[in-house]
Amino acid sequence: MTNYLLHLGSLLFIYILLAQSLNLILGAGKLFSLGHVALFGIGSYVTAIGAVDYGLDQWSLIFLSGVTSSVFASVIVFTSGRLKEEYFAVATLAFHYVVQSVFINFRTVTRGVMGIPGIPSLYDTSLDMFIFIFLVSTAGLLILKLVFNSRLTLLLRGLADSEIVASSLKIDPKIVRLKAFVISGFFCGVSGSLFAYYLKYIDPSSFALSEIMLLVTIVLIGRPGSFFGTVIASFFVILLPEAIRFVEFLQNYTSILGSLRQLIYSLILFFAIYLTREKIFGRVI
Amino acid sequence: MKVEDIVVSLGGSLILKNLSFKIDQGETVGIIGPNGSGKTTLFNVISGFIREISGTIELDGERIENYPPFIRAQKGIGRVFQSGGIFGELTVLENLIITGKKVPYDELLKAIGLLNKAKEPASVLSGGQKRLLELIRAEIFDPKVLLLDEPTAGVAPNMKQVLADRINSLKSKTRSLLIIEHDIQFISSLCDRVLVLFQGEIVMSGKPDQVRKDPYLQEIYFG
Numbered sequence: 001m002t003n004y005l006l007h008l009g010s011l012l013f014i015y016i017l018l019a020q021s022l023n024l025i026l027g028a029g030k031l032f033s034l035g036h037v038a039l040f041g042i043g044s045y046v047t048a049i050g051a052v053d054y055g056l057d058q059w060s061l062i063f064l065s066g067v068t069s070s071v072f073a074s075v076i077v078f079t080s081g082r083l084k085e086e087y088f089a090v091a092t093l094a095f096h097y098v099v100q101s102v103f104i105n106f107r108t109v110t111r112g113v114m115g116i117p118g119i120p121s122l123y124d125t126s127l128d129m130f131i132f133i134f135l136v137s138t139a140g141l142l143i144l145k146l147v148f149n150s151r152l153t154l155l156l157r158g159l160a161d162s163e164i165v166a167s168s169l170k171i172d173p174k175i176v177r178l179k180a181f182v183i184s185g186f187f188c189g190v191s192g193s194l195f196a197y198y199l200k201y202i203d204p205s206s207f208a209l210s211e212i213m214l215l216v217t218i219v220l221i222g223r224p225g226s227f228f229g230t231v232i233a234s235f236f237v238i239l240l241p242e243a244i245r246f247v248e249f250l251q252n253y254t255s256i257l258g259s260l261r262q263l264i265y266s267l268i269l270f271f272a273i274y275l276t277r278e279k280i281f282g283r284v285i
Numbered sequence: 286m287k288v289e290d291i292v293v294s295l296g297g298s299l300i301l302k303n304l305s306f307k308i309d310q311g312e313t314v315g316i317i318g319p320n321g322s323g324k325t326t327l328f329n330v331i332s333g334f335i336r337e338i339s340g341t342i343e344l345d346g347e348r349i350e351n352y353p354p355f356i357r358a359q360k361g362i363g364r365v366f367q368s369g370g371i372f373g374e375l376t377v378l379e380n381l382i383i384t385g386k387k388v389p390y391d392e393l394l395k396a397i398g399l400l401n402k403a404k405e406p407a408s409v410l411s412g413g414q415k416r417l418l419e420l421i422r423a424e425i426f427d428p429k430v431l432l433l434d435e436p437t438a439g440v441a442p443n444m445k446q447v448l449a450d451r452i453n454s455l456k457s458k459t460r461s462l463l464i465i466e467h468d469i470q471f472i473s474s475l476c477d478r479v480l481v482l483f484q485g486e487i488v489m490s491g492k493p494d495q496v497r498k499d500p501y502l503q504e505i506y507f508g
Contacts, residue, residue, distance in 0.1 A: 151383070161374045165372060167353070168358050168366075171355055
């Protein structure tokens, strides 16, 4: 039972950091990015390849994963930064599929659908691994909290409110979005790195599009742009499906538990989008 | 600032036709004209939101017509919008903090009677309060040329004098103001000179009283 709780705790802190990275872009910036799981995956692959093929140490790889995801995040801004709302979402969706296609087909490096096993264990016990993930994630969250309180986030919110007014106030939309994406991408990469170290095996299925729905649900439930809301929503969204496992009357229906969890996610996502649609899209849809 | 031979065509229609004028440093110029005469389009051209134009715009001898809006703002073009010029989702205070200038925000808000609303979303302000907030924000930026697009539109009559006082306080020897306004009396009290825009052309220019008395102005407005 302790190991199970530590497992949940480890995943939780990986996802809080990842969801908070998305919250900066989707919540504060109202940019509906569907590319954040791809950035997360890039971080994971950098760590997996760096650790397995090149034997690099964890600190170098966590940093390298963050930087690599940042670089790819800046590619999103350079290619799609001027697109608005749903067009931006579609462009980042395309980015996701391109990256996932590379994970699957660039076999000489990523080993395709076979994935990369044998990522070295950092610690012998689950508790030590949990503490490591907790500390790295918390450090990342503290930095992100400073970012949320900074002028950059205010500019991002201003741009989301009115790009025309922001431009007339000497604000360069592209630079603001670039900075936000670089920061957000960095922490996607860091959480991806923690994910690879934690699971010790990654393959493209871990970075499927469905994962973005989990993150979007967290951000929407937590109130877009709210730092603490996202933290609390992460607990709710990550732990709720696990809690269902322990509901007694469902024990005899284990075959439907998987689909039940999907159904719950879908319902939560539906209501979260319905209630926050104006905050995300800036108009009633 | 010098605007020369500006031609703007939108959707096949000629909106501005070889428009040229000059505004001296420290001068306040009013622009009047019936709806659809191209006044707001002219402001969009000067501030860079419409860049598909021919002609030139010079600020302090530098050509700026190819720059995007934020660079023109950096060069000294400020703007107060006809509507939607504040960030409604930010608080009143954040609307000033976003400028990044180190100024006593509390004192500025107190001066326009909005200190008690500092933490409220700016969207809750009345039309006149929004305009005051925008004027204060423009003042913080200290632009060389400030474009004011119908500052009294949608504002309660009792707020007009407050706005006029605020606009008067924005005047300085180094700052030029360009004001679009329908209220001829309001504009006469503020401006050194008035340009009359009609069907994309400047058809009249002169002292406010002189323009106001011209029968051609009545003809333009009332046919």
